[in-house]
Amino acid sequence: MGSETADPETAPPPGPRPRPGGRTARTRRQVLDAVLAELGEHGYDGLTVEAVATRAGVHRTTVYRRWRDVGGLLADVLDAAGADDWGPPDTGSLEDDLTGLNEEIHDALTARPARRPRADRRLVPLPAGGRGAAPPVGRPVRALRGGGRTGPRAW
Secondary structure, eight states, X not given: OOOOOOOTTXXXXXXXXXXXXXXXXXXXXXXXXXXXXXXXXXXXXXXXXXXXXXXXXXXXXXXXXXXXXXXXHHHHHHHHHTTOOOOOOOOSOXXXXXXXXXXXXXXXXXXXXXXXXXXXXXXXXXXXXXXXXXOOOHHHHHHHTTSSOXXXXXX
């Protein structure tokens, strides 16, 4: 038995490979979609791990194990948004490309969210002093900017 060496052209790259699909990816997508839906319906102050888990159809332990808290959920939503494969229009003309890009930006900034029926709107009492509490996103934002460990387990 001699030592065998793998052909460098056919050997898999070193280190862990991200899984493009499977149960983990499905669960992550379900949870991130649930975070966005909960934010849209209840805002930051109404966002809870329990509500996200219920909407995603997973046990809350799954959410706590992977994201730990609301800050971790928000950081992962921001991180996932950075992986968007959107590209600017390519019409073959710089002027037409810039016009198309301008129209997309305008449409995105002026779009009105769908309104809920009046009976379903909820009044959310503000904390004492009449101001909403600032969301605790310092750690997730620092992690996304490269200040230490990154990913949901960085907190």
